[in-house]
Amino acid sequence: MFAQTDDIPLKEAFETLQRSKKIKFFYTYSWIENIRVDRASLNLPLPEFLKRALDKTEYSYIFYKNRNIILVRSASDSLQHQRTRLPDQVTEKNFIADGNVYTVSGRIKNANSGENIIGGSIYIEELKTGTTSNTYGYYSLSVPSGIYTFQITAIGKAGVTQRLIVNKNLSFDIELFESLTQLNEVVIVAEAMDKNISSIDIGVVNIDTKTLQSMPSFLGETDIIKSITLMPGVTTVGEGAGGFNVRGGNSDQNLILIDDVPIYNSSHLFGFFSMINTDVVKDVVLYKGGIPAQYGGRVSSVLDMKLKDGNSKVFSGNGGIGVISSRLMLEGPIIKDKLSFVVGGRYAYPNWILKRVPDYSIRNSEGNFYDANMTLNYELNKKNTLRFSSYYSTDGFKFAADTLYGWATFNSTIRWNTLISEKLFLSTSLFKSDYTYSVEGNEDPFAFKSEFGIQTLGAKIDGSYFANLANKIDFGLSSLYYNFNPGNLISREGSSLNPVSLQPEQAIESGIYINDEIKINNRITLSVGLRYSTYSSLGAQEVFIYDPSVPKSPSTIIDTLSFAKNEIVKTYSGFEPRGALKISLDSESSIKVGYNKTIQYLHLISNTAAISPLDIWKSSNYYIEPQRAQQFSLGYFRNFKKNTIETSLEIYYKEIENLVDYKDGADLFLNPFLESELLTAFGKSYGAELLVRKTYGSLTGWIGYTYSRTLRQVNGLAPSEKINGGKFFPANYDKPHDLSIVMNYKLTRRLSFSGNFTYNTGRPITYPDAVFIVDGYTVTQFSERNQDRVPDYHRLDISFILDKTLKQTQRWKGSWVLSIYNLYGRKNPYSIFFKPTNNGSLPQSYRLAVLGTVFPSIGYNFQF
């Protein structure tokens, strides 16, 4: 007799079966290292073997394409519980529906890291309905009792199908695996997500951080904002410009959030790089239209970035070394499955490039930037999660020997998520944001330092009430306190400058909203939302009163009003209705309609073509009225080939009132009479955006084409308060044709190739129409703003990514990224300007290309 009771490790069993049965197992070794099976069971039929092997463990399996078996962590304990115990009482055979409605709720998590998955989809086949997980991975569905097949999918994750007997309220947590490279470039999905056509989202762009990392980038720096500009409807003034423009909105009209906290400067090094290390970002969503009622404060878009929660299972990290910067991110459990952390940092060293510039003042310049993130995520219990996250970013630039610039952002937020019941979810946050910058001049006798900034303190509560299968209600309120420092000037010892201090401004902004997403039937979903916001500019403040019969100027001041501390200077408020409607035409296509009205109470004061790092954030006040916008959009969405190809065509029309514009030659720096330099503009924009996106397979990517126009009108009473005689003129970033092609092709399992191609119409500029001479100086006359254009812009970037190892067992995984930016070295004109070569000569015209050559770069990324 042989000892038939001998146990072998499960891993060994898997390996034996792989050889004998020509199948393949996918699993995480750490899960099964302690599991042993009876050698004899290897001879059993496969399902029987797996059932025995995984009995009493928290794992189950799924078959994929017959020959692949993927080990998954089974849903939650309760599900486990149900599966092991319930069969005695209720099985599919003896189940009798009781006619009641029950709630199935829980969280969708990443099985590899334990993090919540945002926007995961749960679909019930039998009911042909479903929902998606919210920002915190939470979902809730109300269904009549019955037996259902749940399909759970999420972008970049392997989908899972699960049958559930619903005869009471269920808590059903699902863990999804990241799509594995090992699966030979196939991503496992029960079926690809049909979110494109089934969700009510219109004008929403989801950006997968994985896709970002495979895209070619400038000097190898993965850049969220630069990548966003490759989506239809998003443009930028030019290369190296900070900020972005969404559907004809100014770059200060984008609400940029990092973990709910607003960011006021989205770039490093004057705009050449984005302010955030992509490694620490879990999820990025851009709302170009159809802005949900929960967001307020900016009129054009919301860029919502959620930071990673931290791997609550194992310690891991990743990082990279590049030509401009290096970065490192560590995450892991402090208490397993309870308390996790993320720390990330990026440090840049651009000086070696500056040193190669022949210009004396550049060669002697120094720059640096870094940013850091820290997150702690504490799962108190199944119903309560506490989270703390913090972001710090700083930039310094020393221009030659005498001028020093510095920028810093420091944000922190603390949040408590709680599940009051299966149907009611609440998230409460307190946050603080501090953005400051300074300029220092050390040139005698004008040594000085100037400081600017904006501080925000905020609190908000967001709730979701999953009323029933047909109604999902979101509601909440928020309040923000602002402190603006529009600038001061501190003179240094021995300086002949006088100190200047513009009066700080304070303001309080509050909002309250409710939104109901109503599933009218399987084909029609309606979302109705209303937001009400109010804003008060507070004292202490002195307000100059100008003679109303003439244009404002310092010489027309007739009175001064004084407001005491915290006294209300001016209050603005308004309703902001939001709505969307989705009608499914068939299983592959839908039509969506969206409307939103938005109000913005903050203004970035800038009369340069692109936002400059010295622009001033200004509050709405006695003179400056809030910007108000409304947008209508209509879209046709269609998926092909089992949802693996998504297409959409959206058209929009948007109007913005009270845009801030500037008198010709306005001086905005430390100007106490700023309101006398400002003009009010009206903006309108419209366009059509076509997107074809392939999300699965060895070739992925998208083609986006936009035709759009963005126009402005400044038509004040006096001639000095008109631009182009009060006629509509194109905005600085009006680029009618905009084409982007982004693709990634996996050449082999280890080597992939990516390419971006961008083409757009050149941006508008102002051409001179005459020259004249005064006092020996030749002056160029510009009469009509933005009536001409720079030549068209186009550029091709490519990159190759070589993964050094694919072995699951190897802890250290490295990859090399070779990027070539502007492959054919096109000198895309950023601007055209006119300048005499010397005094008295005729002005010459010049084209300036900012990045007019090929930029190769190499980087090494790693994870462990």
Add this chain to the structure above:
Amino acid sequence: MRRSQIILFLLFLSVSCIDPFTLKTGSESGLLVVDGLVTNAVEKSYVRLSRSLTFDNTRIPPAYLDPVANAVVTLKNEMGEEVPLTESETEKGLYLPPASFQGTPGVSYTLLIVTSEGEHYQSLAETMPGVTPIHDLLYEYYVYEELIKNSQGVYYTDLRFGFKLMVQVNDPDSERNFYRWKISGIFEFFSFIGETWFQCWAPVPRLEPGIKVQDDVYTNGNLFTEVLCTIPYDRQTYYLATVQQQSLTPEAYRFWNELKKQQTNTGSIFDPIPSQIKGNIFNADDPDELVLGYFGASSLVESSVLINRFRASGFVSPSPNFEPEPGNCLNQIEGAINIKPPGFP
């Protein structure tokens, strides 16, 4: 501390490219251009009338005036007194008041123009502000680097030697003050024929590299020093620099300051969008007609400083060394004279 200092695109100068190209635009030629100034000094007030030209950088010579002759130009003060200006016999389009005419600080002036076509133009009233005296003129020897692009398009830097000329102003704190400076120079140089040495003096009409204006918003009530220009150290001789300090009205300051910004605009992403520079002249019958230029009223003071460049440099030899050349110095530099101007030892 000026915004224009943030010419940060230079950061990427090594990789950014500036390419000239030819351009012809504009149908709007022929607008009236007024360049006028009334001052409190004799023989310093003038009005120059011309027409604008189309923008065409292929044109040679680069810039010229298209004068407006035979106009009737009158200066009117706030009391209604009129001073007729007569067109110069040597220069078309230049209109001058009687040689003895002097404006008065505190008085406002309006310019009236009737062109030969019968169009009536006039300026807004300008009240001549008083001028702060020059406290002191200072100079300082220094060596600096200049960025030069060679014929291959490669940038390199070269050492230069010169004197930094500075003006000190004791700004009164009672009012807003706006300043403009114009600097002219006369330098001494030598030539020889055989054993005979010749001494000459040559004028430099304009030394400032661009329009030099300043307001006192940050310096009100202080003694401040403003760097005006660089006087080249190319010869080991005397150099007489004359600084004219003008007062400006706020409106005139805005005009000249915008002009200055236009001349220094680099086209970078952080530069303001180019805009029309609005003056203070209009057509009395057609307020929509665009008229260019400015009529200003300024008080002015002048002060000179003599620099012994050899001594002031600490007896360093300039490089490249300008050696006296053979020949008559009167023919070597345009405008040279051989009668010692006042101010030279």
